[in-house]
Amino acid sequence: MKHVFSSLITVLALAGAVLTAQAQTTPQYTFSQDIAPLVYNHCTSCHRTGEVAPFPLTTYAEVASHAQTIKYVTGTRYMPPWKPDPSYRHYLDENTLTTAEIAKIAAWVDAGTPQGNPALTPPVPTYPSGSQLGTPDMVVSMAQRFTHQGNGQDMYRIFVLPVNLPTDRDIAAIEVRAGNKRIVHHVIMGMDTTRQAQALDAADPGYGYTQFGGFGFNPVETNFAAWVPGSQARFYPAGMGKKLYRRASLLLQIHYGPNFVTQTDSSVVNIFFARQPVTRYVSTLPAxxxxxxxxxxxxxxxxxxxxxxxxxxxxxxxxxxxxxxxxxxxxxxxxxxxxxxxxxxxxxxxxxxxxxxxxxxxxxxxxxxxxxxxxxxxxxxxxxxxxxxxxxxxxxxxxxxxxxxxxxxxxxxxxxxxxxxxxxxIVLSTAPGQATAPGLVQVALYPNPASGATALSFQQERPGPITASILDGTGRLVRTLVREKLYPAGPQQLPVPLAGLSAGIYLVRLDSEAGSRTEKLVLTDGH
The missing domain is CATH 2.60.120.230 (Jelly Rolls)
Known part of the structure; x- marks a missing residue:
């Protein structure tokens, strides 16, 4: 009996040693070092104040409070909400988690959501306010708030937004910003110069006019731009864009989805003028x-x-x-x-x-x-x-x-x-099949030549740190604009202050995980 008891003690000791060894080899993930980068890269662009998601994911407390939900929706691949089959084709702005990343999230949640060292948490990405692209050249807003009745019915309402430009302008990007994302299902925008929409608006009581199926006539462009939840605005490739005519009107066909609470909406359109000559105009057609x-x-x-x-x-x-x-x-x-x-x-x-x-x-x-x-x-x-x-x-x-x-x-x-x-x-991003690799495209300074200040526009294929600097003509550092600052994927704009610099030729250098890009800057007198 003593021998049996001794053997049992030995077996238990061995089992304990095995479990201890397994525990020591099991990765211990923390929010600071493992989960925060995933959340900031894949979730926070929508899960932040003012965007389409129902709750923010910008801090440890916010992420931990929704940990079980995050584990479930990532495990089922419901989130991030990227629907195309990645084995069929890859795209710009692709947002998917790998199987290993999903397993990492699940293990972190199962371990009790340890925070780790807060000092090691990366900074929350910097997002432009009121735009995904930076500071627009023109903001065209609805003239007043529209009230959508909570009667459980769909409504397609068209709002006429006059532009009143003094001359035709080439457009590098158009960004529709839904005002109330709880009721705006999608927006299709037309562009017109005939004033037929104004006549339809005048004949319909209230602000705007109701029209199921198009705009009630054929405007100059029936698909000038659009918005759906989770969509990423983007500049057209260099030399391509749309033309916005002087004295034109933008027509917002807003689909207000069925809702049982009366709510209001006031949506806007951000317009970005082309910095380079547009020689090719893009058409959007339902083929x-x-x-x-x-x-x-x-x-x-x-x-x-x-x-x-x-x-x-x-x-x-x-x-x-x-x-x-x-x-x-x-x-x-x-x-x-x-x-x-x-x-x-x-x-x-x-x-x-x-x-x-x-x-x-x-x-x-x-x-x-x-x-x-x-x-x-x-x-x-x-x-x-x-x-x-x-x-x-x-x-x-x-x-x-x-x-x-x-x-x-x-x-x-x-x-x-x-x-x-x-x-x-013409490659618009990284090599085919490598959508998850970071890359820089469309780096440009405007205005250039400049006096007083200019802005650096750039676009990353994936979130990552950016360092931007001003160099003199010999390559010597003159001024650091940002150092290792985390920016989200997509088009961004960085102010470049020039106060205190003498007139002359400078270089603005942008360093990222994908490499470096340098743009020549001409600084004139008068700054």
Whole structure:
């Protein structure tokens, strides 16, 4: 018996040693060093005051208080809300967590959310106030607040925003800022010079006019810009943009979703003028629509799952910049591609689990040539059964085309240009398949020449630290603007004060994890 007891003690001791060894080899993650970088890189851009997410994630206390929710939504890949299949194609502004990063979050939560050393926590990224892009050249606002009644009904309301520019201007970026993200589902913006919208507005009581299905007429541009929750505004590539005509009006078609609390909204548009001559104007067109279905009409019978096939032949050589499928609550999956005349396929986008709440324009990492004679094809699947938890109708009913949330749509928008030789060699980010690698694009100073102050515009593919400096003509450091400051992904703008500097030639250098970029600055008298 003594021998058995002794053996038992030995076994227990060995087991304890094994558990201790396992505990010693299990990574001990902390918020400061492991979780904060993930949250700041993937979550905080939306989870902060004034943005679309329902609560902020900017401090340890905020993240820890939502730890179980974060573990669940990242574990199921519901968050971050990036819907395209990463094995099909990569894009600019891609926001996904790796399997290892998801496991790291889960382990941290299971360990009790240890904070670690607060001094090691990286700073919260600096975000421009009122814009994703920096300081706009023009802010065009709704003239008054609009009240959306809490009656549970959809509303498409159009607001006419006069611009009154003294001359036509080339536009490098257009950013729609939804005022009340709790009720604004999406915004489509047109641009017009005919004043027909003013007449429709005058005939409709109250501010703006209600119009389901377009603007009630064909404006000069029907898709000048758009906004959906979680979308990232972006400058057009150098030399490309849109034209905003003098005395034009911007037409905001705002879809106010069904709500049972009466609320108000006042949305704005930020306009960024082109710093370089625009020689190519981008068009935004819905090339895939029900009129090009090969198995129409667009009717989704009750209690059925149905896949529609769309196909349209491209008559001329085109260059594609982005793709944006659009549908409502019955939509389940999308696949959009190009089949070239030689039979080769260009993958555009594949979404395996469509979510009406997270739509967007997916911008390619490089410009894509579509030869004349190619076929744009799309497969769109809809689930009109009771097993679809998002089905707005119980019991299911036969559904057709319509503007209401409870109706359905099948559209794919493309940003495109007439093709020019060499377009396919223009890379808009890092190498294909490397969307997670940091990169710098579109570094520019404006104004330049300058006196008093200028601004440095830059754009990162992924969040990361930035150091910016002013050097003299020999490369000697004159002034440090920022040192190792964490900036989020996307376009940014950094003020460059010039007070105290003599007139002459300087260099403004930007250092990032992707390398260095230098821009020449001409400083004139009068500062």
């Amino acid at each position: 895939i629509a029900p009129n090009v279905l090969t198995n129409g009409p667009f009717v989704i019978p009750a209690n059925q799952t149905k896949t529609f096939h769309a196909q349209v032949t491209v008559p001329v050589d085109l260059t594609l910049l982005s793709v944006a499928p659009h549908a409502h609550l019955l939509s389940k999956a999308w696949k959009v591609a190009v089949v070239k005349p030689n039979g080769d396929t260009i993958r555009l986008v594949k979404i395996n689990d469509w979510d009406f709440r997270w739509q967007g324009s997916f911008r390619f990492q490089n410009m894509l040539k579509v030869p004349a004679g190619s076929r744009l094809i799309a497969d769109a699947t809809y689930d009109n059964t009771a097993q679809n938890p998002r089905n707005p109708n119980s019991p299911p009913r036969t559904t057709t085309w319509g503007e209401s949330t409870t109706d359905e749509m099948l559209l794919t928008y493309f940003e495109l240009l007439p093709y020019r030789p060499g377009d396919e060699n």
